[in-house]
Amino acid sequence: MKRDLTIIGIIPQYPMHSQQNIYARIKMPSVGLLSIMSQITHHPRIKEIYAIDENNYNGPQDSNGLPGHFFLQDRQPAQIALFYGGMSNSIPRMYSVATQYRSFGAVTIAGGSHVDALPQEALRSGVDIVVHGEGEETIAELLEILISDSGVSLNRERLHQVQGISFLDESGKYVFTGKRKPIDDLDELADPDLTLIKFLKKRWSYLPINRGRGCNWNCEFCIVNKRYGKYKFASVDTTLRQLIKYADLGYSNFFFTDDNFAQNPADAIALCRKIGDYKRNFQKKLDIVVQVRSEVAENDELIEAMRFAGVSMLAIGYESPINEELRAMRKGVTAEKLIARSQKLSNYFYLHGMFIFGYPSNKDDSKSSSLTIKQRAKYYKEFFKKSGIDTIQVLNAVPLPGSDLRARLEREDRLLPLSMIGWDKYDGLFLCYDPRPDGLDAFDLQNMLCLLMKKKYLGGFIGRKLNYGNWLNWTYIATIGFPIEFGESYVRRFIHNLREKTKARKQRRIDWTARTIFYVPLANAWKDIKRIWRNLFVKTYAGAIVSRWLKIYHESDYNNRLKRIFTNNKMTNSNESQRDT
Numbered sequence: 001m002k003r004d005l006t007i008i009g010i011i012p013q014y015p016m017h018s019q020q021n022i023y024a025r026i027k028m029p030s031v032g033l034l035s036i037m038s039q040i041t042h043h044p045r046i047k048e049i050y051a052i053d054e055n056n057y058n059g060p061q062d063s064n065g066l067p068g069h070f071f072l073q074d075r076q077p078a079q080i081a082l083f084y085g086g087m088s089n090s091i092p093r094m095y096s097v098a099t100q101y102r103s104f105g106a107v108t109i110a111g112g113s114h115v116d117a118l119p120q121e122a123l124r125s126g127v128d129i130v131v132h133g134e135g136e137e138t139i140a141e142l143l144e145i146l147i148s149d150s151g152v153s154l155n156r157e158r159l160h161q162v163q164g165i166s167f168l169d170e171s172g173k174y175v176f177t178g179k180r181k182p183i184d185d186l187d188e189l190a191d192p193d194l195t196l197i198k199f200l201k202k203r204w205s206y207l208p209i210n211r212g213r214g215c216n217w218n219c220e221f222c223i224v225n226k227r228y229g230k231y232k233f234a235s236v237d238t239t240l241r242q243l244i245k246y247a248d249l250g251y252s253n254f255f256f257t258d259d260n261f262a263q264n265p266a267d268a269i270a271l272c273r274k275i276g277d278y279k280r281n282f283q284k285k286l287d288i289v290v291q292v293r294s295e296v297a298e299n300d301e302l303i304e305a306m307r308f309a310g311v312s313m314l315a316i317g318y319e320s321p322i323n324e325e326l327r328a329m330r331k332g333v334t335a336e337k338l339i340a341r342s343q344k345l346s347n348y349f350y351l352h353g354m355f356i357f358g359y360p361s362n363k364d365d366s367k368s369s370s371l372t373i374k375q376r377a378k379y380y381k382e383f384f385k386k387s388g389i390d391t392i393q394v395l396n397a398v399p400l401p402g403s404d405l406r407a408r409l410e411r412e413d414r415l416l417p418l419s420m421i422g423w424d425k426y427d428g429l430f431l432c433y434d435p436r437p438d439g440l441d442a443f444d445l446q447n448m449l450c451l452l453m454k455k456k457y458l459g460g461f462i463g464r465k466l467n468y469g470n471w472l473n474w475t476y477i478a479t480i481g482f483p484i485e486f487g488e489s490y491v492r493r494f495i496h497n498l499r500e501k502t503k504a505r506k507q508r509r510i511d512w513t514a515r516t517i518f519y520v521p522l523a524n525a526w527k528d529i530k531r532i533w534r535n536l537f538v539k540t541y542a543g544a545i546v547s548r549w550l551k552i553y554h555e556s557d558y559n560n561r562l563k564r565i566f567t568n569n570k571m572t573n574s575n576e577s578q579r580d581t
């Protein structure tokens with residue numbers, strides 16, 4: 001059989017404002033698209049299969065400085081173009097590139113949470129086929145139908161045979177072939193091959209490892225449980241094999257994309273121990289970031305295993321310090337528990353806290369929050385102080401397509417019209433719904449969010465002017481601050497251990513040696529210093545990002561649009577695309 005076909009996979013670029021998002025600075029590809037592509041690399045007709053990540057791209061460009069697909073197509077014409085449609089904010093770019101590939105004559109296929117929830121919108125915007133849910137098995141079946149001796153064609157009649165897709169039939173009628181059974185065994189899949197990505201501009205800052213999918217919780221604003229159901233995961237061996245492959249490529253920073261790495265604590269412990277053994281046996285220096293819920297604080301064995309594996313940072317969705325809001329979100333935790341757990345975890349890990357500000361209350365909940373914006377902000381500031389979190393990200397509630405939150409706000413006619421506030425604004429930094437039914441003003445809410453981030457990373461007004469780039473802090477910790485902080489930390493820890501020793505003696509425990517009293521506080525004081533340096537570095541770096549973002553934000557048309565919506569009360573929410581499926 002002749003190998004004559006080319007397939008390209010495209011991770012679309014984030015809009016300019018989202019490129020100043022703290023997360024956009026993490027150079028990491030979407031593992032979902034790569035997983036899809038890795039299942040078909042050995043297809044007998046495929047001559048070349050490659051991907052580009054438009055957010056980390058150094059190939060030919062068009063006259064606007066954007067990735068030049070015309071040139072790519074000229075170099076190596078692709079007959080099939082695959083698109084990652086999982087991020088709403090990059091959806092406008094995805095549609096524009098998909099339309100371009102369709103004009104080149106390629107068949108365009110997209111998957112991911114946005115197009116999954118709004119397939120008809122995608123099919124009207126340059127996409128030929130939308131793949132719902134997990135796509136690894138579907139893509140293989142699709143190729144069987146699309147590829148024939150004469151090349152690649154849409155073959156709409158036979159598309160009905162593939163479950164879990166949407167397309168328009170010959171008469172332009174929308175067809176959904178029905179829900180597909182979730183993938184049973186993740187170990188059966190070929191490992192995602194990250195080397196499929198070409199024209200890389202920078203080395204990845206983190207390599208993504210997707211061990212598990214789904215979540216056993218069901219928070220109102222989140223789509224993970226809706227899309228994947230309960231948590232399922234690949235075996236320890238499969239996961240370790242992937243990690244070793246990436247480590248052999250020369251990478252040592254890993255990000256587990258599981259929404260809750262420790263959903264199954266026993267298995268997470270088993271994995272961490274194996275990673276830790278690998279690390280020690282092969283003398284690897286690994287740095288691992290995982291997303292978890294605060295419950296991990298209750299499991300000392302898990303904490304120990306994660307430390308053994310090299311987990312340095314936990315990204316935790318705290319969401320809110322206000323119990324009424326946590327209840328409206330269905331988060332299943334209280335603010336008091338969050339603080340206690342967080343304080344404990346901060347002894348072992350760097351903590352990155354993700355928050356939602358001003359969560360829209362549920363009309364049906366009689367105990368919903370009636371706090372003003374200022375009162376809410378006070379709760380947040382106090383929480384940040386008490387909880388020992390190192391870095392924070394405070395976002396608006398985003399009515400993500402496919403989430404229960406979106407459905408509720410839509411029912412309550414609170415979604416801002418897409419023609420005014422488009423998908424590109426769905427990155428958490430812009431308000432996309434009407435907060436007035438909660439007694440909150442849209443401008444005050446949006447401004448408070450900017451203020452909270454500004455305060456955290458840039459300081460107050462005087463601080464911003466006098467301490468530009470935190471130069472005062474840097475000078476302090478590089479000079480007199482170092483011995484002062486180190487000494488203070490050592491003495492504090494030494495006294496603490498001395499007290500513990502006295503208690504232990506009274507209880508006739510003998511686990512307190514001279515080493516524990518003198519050396520351990522020394523090592524921990526050094527860790528405290530490293531933490532101060534690390535957090536100052538992050539603060540300076542994030543401060544620069546926040547400043548750039550604020551500049552783009554103030555120069556944008558967003559505020560004018562909000563004004564037009566709220567002063568003219570343009571809440572005409574027979575919103576364009578919502579009732580899609």
Ligand code: B12
Pocket residue numbers: 014018019021023024025026028029030031032033035036082083084085086087088089109110111112113114131133134135136139208210213214221222223224257258259395400401426427428429
């Ligand atoms: C890892 C992750 C990140 C990483 C990396 C992002 C990336 N490029 O992968 C980082 C930390 C950078 C990140 C950032 C953000 N993220 Co994020 N992230 C995730 C997370 C937790 C995992 C993604 C993943 O790897 N999943 C595992 C893979 C296997 O699943 P998948 O991607 O869905 O792919 C499968 C299917 O969708 C399908 N499929 C996907 N693409 C294609 C293509 C084709 C052709 C086919 C056939 C099938 C197919 O098949 C795949 C395999 O089965 C998801 C939640 C989730 N569980 O999906 C959120 C998620 C994608 N993120 C989300 C958001 C909102 C963000 C942020 C905007 C948050 C913020 N405000 O800061 C930022 C965006 C940054 C920016 N600059 O704007 C939302 C997106 C929802 C939406 N509609 O927009 C999600 C869904 C979480 C949520 N809140 O519900 N994120």
Ligand code: SF4
Pocket residue numbers: 215216217218219222223224225259260293317
């Ligand atoms: S927010 Fe986190 S805990 Fe809640 S459903 Fe989503 S992934 Fe699960």
